Amino acid sequence: xxxxxxxxxxxxxxxxxxxxxxxxxxxxxxxxxxxxxxxxxxxxxxxxxxxxxxxxxxxxxxxxxxxxxxxxxxxxxxxxxxxxxxxxxxxxxxxxxxxxxxxxxxxxxxxxxxxxxxxxxxxxxxxxxxxxxxxxxxxxxxxxxxxxxxxxxxxxxxxxxxxxxxxxxxxxxxxx
Amino acid sequence: xxxxxxxxxxxxxxxxxxxxxxxxxxxxxxxxxxxxxxxxxxxxxxxxxxxxxxxxxxxxxxxxxxxxxxxxxxxxxxxxxxxxxxxxxxxxxxxxxxxxxxxxxxxxxxxxxxxxxxxxxxxxxxxxxxxxxxxxxxxxxxxxxxxxxxxxxxxxxxxxxxxxxxxxxxxxxxxxxxxxxxxxxxxxxxxxxxxxxxxxxxxxxxxxxxxxxxxxxxxxxxxxxxxxxxxxxxxxxxxxxxxxxxxxxxxxxxxxxxxxxxxxxxxxxxxxxxxxxxxxxxxxxxxxxxxxxxxxxxxxxxxxxxxxxxxxxxxxxxxxxxxxxxxxxxxxxxxxxxxxxxxxxxxxxxxxxxxxxxxxxxxxxxxxxxxxxxxxxxxxxxxxxxxxxxxxxxxxxxxxxxxxxxxxxxxxxxxxxxxxxxxxxxxxxxxxxxxxxxxxxxxxxxxxxxxxxxxxxxxxxxxxxxxxxxxxxxxxxxxxxxxxxxxxxxxxxxxxxxxxxxxxxxxxxxxxxxxxxxxxxxxxxxxxxxxxxxxxxxxxxxxxxxxxxxxxxxxx
Numbered sequence: 055x056x057x058x059x060x061x062x063x064x065x066x067x068x069x070x071x072x073x074x075x076x077x078x079x080x081x082x083x084x085x086x087x088x089x090x091x092x093x094x095x096x097x098x099x100x101x102x103x104x105x106x107x108x109x110x111x112x113x114x115x116x117x118x119x120x121x122x123x124x125x126x127x128x129x130x131x132x133x134x135x136x137x138x139x140x141x142x143x144x145x146x147x148x149x150x151x152x153x154x155x156x157x158x159x160x161x162x163x164x165x166x167x168x169x170x171x172x173x174x175x176x177x178x179x180x181x182x183x184x185x186x187x188x189x190x191x192x193x194x195x196x197x198x199x200x201x202x203x204x205x206x207x208x209x210x211x212x213x214x215x216x217x218x219x220x221x222x223x224x225x226x227x228x229x230x
Numbered sequence: 231x232x233x234x235x236x237x238x239x240x241x242x243x244x245x246x247x248x249x250x251x252x253x254x255x256x257x258x259x260x261x262x263x264x265x266x267x268x269x270x271x272x273x274x275x276x277x278x279x280x281x282x283x284x285x286x287x288x289x290x291x292x293x294x295x296x297x298x299x300x301x302x303x304x305x306x307x308x309x310x311x312x313x314x315x316x317x318x319x320x321x322x323x324x325x326x327x328x329x330x331x332x333x334x335x336x337x338x339x340x341x342x343x344x345x346x347x348x349x350x351x352x353x354x355x356x357x358x359x360x361x362x363x364x365x366x367x368x369x370x371x372x373x374x375x376x377x378x379x380x381x382x383x384x385x386x387x388x389x390x391x392x393x394x395x396x397x398x399x400x401x402x403x404x405x406x407x408x409x410x411x412x413x414x415x416x417x418x419x420x421x422x423x424x425x426x427x428x429x430x431x432x433x434x435x436x437x438x439x440x441x442x443x444x445x446x447x448x449x450x451x452x453x454x455x456x457x458x459x460x461x462x463x464x465x466x467x468x469x470x471x472x473x474x475x476x477x478x479x480x481x482x483x484x485x486x487x488x489x490x491x492x493x494x495x496x497x498x499x500x501x502x503x504x505x506x507x508x509x510x511x512x513x514x515x516x517x518x519x520x521x522x523x524x525x526x527x528x529x530x531x532x533x534x535x536x537x538x539x540x541x542x543x544x545x546x547x548x549x550x551x552x553x554x555x556x557x558x559x560x561x562x563x564x565x566x567x568x569x570x571x572x573x574x575x576x577x578x579x580x581x582x583x584x585x586x587x588x589x590x591x592x593x594x595x596x597x598x599x600x601x602x603x604x605x606x607x608x609x610x611x612x613x614x615x616x617x618x619x620x621x622x623x624x625x626x627x628x629x630x631x632x633x634x635x636x637x638x639x640x641x642x643x644x645x646x647x648x649x650x651x652x653x654x655x656x657x658x659x660x661x662x663x664x665x666x667x668x669x670x671x672x673x674x675x676x677x678x679x680x681x682x683x684x685x686x687x688x689x690x691x692x693x694x695x696x697x698x699x700x701x702x703x704x705x706x707x708x709x710x711x712x713x714x715x716x717x718x719x720x721x722x723x724x725x726x727x728x729x730x731x732x733x734x735x736x737x738x739x740x741x742x743x744x745x746x747x748x749x750x751x752x753x754x755x756x757x758x759x760x761x762x763x764x765x766x767x768x769x770x771x772x773x774x775x776x777x778x779x780x781x782x783x784x785x786x
Contacts, residue, residue: 149468
């Protein structure tokens, strides 16, 4: 990724664009004195539990599509942020992980989509359980600024941000 | 049949508006073809050899007359006057202009149709037995569950970017006309001893370059667990299916590499956590969807028995057509009519705008306003009174739709092949046409009996050659089209993958080779009642190989 593109990286959530306190780093040492860090899964798992818990900084974890979330499940209540990666928009594994983390395991920290986030996937991501999206794509940024999410008026499956549609059990309507 | 409610209408309308915007951005140059590609694929638009192609979904192969009329109108207005019915019960238009596609989608939405999920790595249009709801041998109509799956899978947030496309097929009869064992998920609707409805669940069937017969992973799944269990299967696949090689990305490879037992364990474990979730289907919802598919109240038409017998006696052509193309209906005063889209020497599955309109008119008047598309690329009139059969036959005759060859050697399945398809290595349609002409004589076809020939123009196997009694696969070798023959395939309740006979045949040789196979069969069958498939299963490949390749094959 070029430096110019790096500069355009923006964090977006349902309420709009927001500042991102986190920096990505390979290890805590490499993160300098940043108050909030995202580490790769292996580095995160390598941290001593006590170090992690007593640290005065927030330590999030990034998970690649091919990596397993199982080792995180016991520690979910201590994780401030999980970043699930989308190296390409059409690698959909992170959707299932989001669904499991938020839906089944009750992860209450920030769930973030990172990588090839395009406008056509924004609603899918929100519904699968992502709280924030890290966006670099120009068209996606423009559309998000205009709050044009390519949404549908209703959904045919349960998902976050929606409520029973008052008809068939599988249908949902968005909640404002 | 199912009717859209406001929710469905609003959903489809919103998608059409989004696609209009995307097409506009493509036409203005704001989007490159590369950026546009994933967007058009979400809407069933492919870029083929010569033009864009639009694939329209026909859920579980069921159409009303109004919908069929609209399909004809679209063929005439936006295409070259015809459309092509596919092996997935859909229809393809081969020549639409990109700029017209939003208008086509608007027209489709008017009649409660769309082109969503007819492409892409998502859950594709759900297919079903084309005789569903009317077949005499059926336990229950599987289409309500096809409709529930259609809705649930539409723009599914978790399952829109699977490792590869995902096909589900449902049947409700012991005799499988929906080829469920060559689908990613095959569902066989049946009753348990207590009389409750449930599914036998098959996973991991498929064709393509690695044909596999699906494995049964559950003997009886209560119907209310349909969505939770399907979610469990697709989730395990989404997380663990291969993404490093698109030829190994279908669930059949995951089943094969993981092992059926272990994969079943994973699916069952996932299901345990989902079983009592929001996905559990309330009986009331199943009943509500089911009510759309309740058979129409058919009038008693007992006069048809005598009328039919008399008409058959008076008209030999009609008699042959009835014997071949009409199958038993649940109601003994009625029959299920197959309209062959395989005229001798014609293009399998093609129908003109006029033919579509004629079929729509006939269905409206004589078949309770309903039409089916079969995966064998024919059309079906599901409920025609025996008393009306002769009239229907006469009407079909007026536009070349009364070919009496359903299930016979000229009822060939063929993919579009190199005449249209960007993936093909060889032509399929001309081979189908030449075989059809060679065996076209009515007496000869009747003498040969049931024989399914299926032709694919490349290894992706859209023409289902692996499960043809005789399969033909077009390959390209040193710049020449070559045709490999397989024998003994079948996609019914005893599904088998055909065996390759040996070296391929040139385009010139292939029809002669088929003839040799057929003559060999006629020479060795135990009686006229022993079908080609039965004979092949009895004697094996050897006599056929010998006929094709001579003594050498025995020595080799």
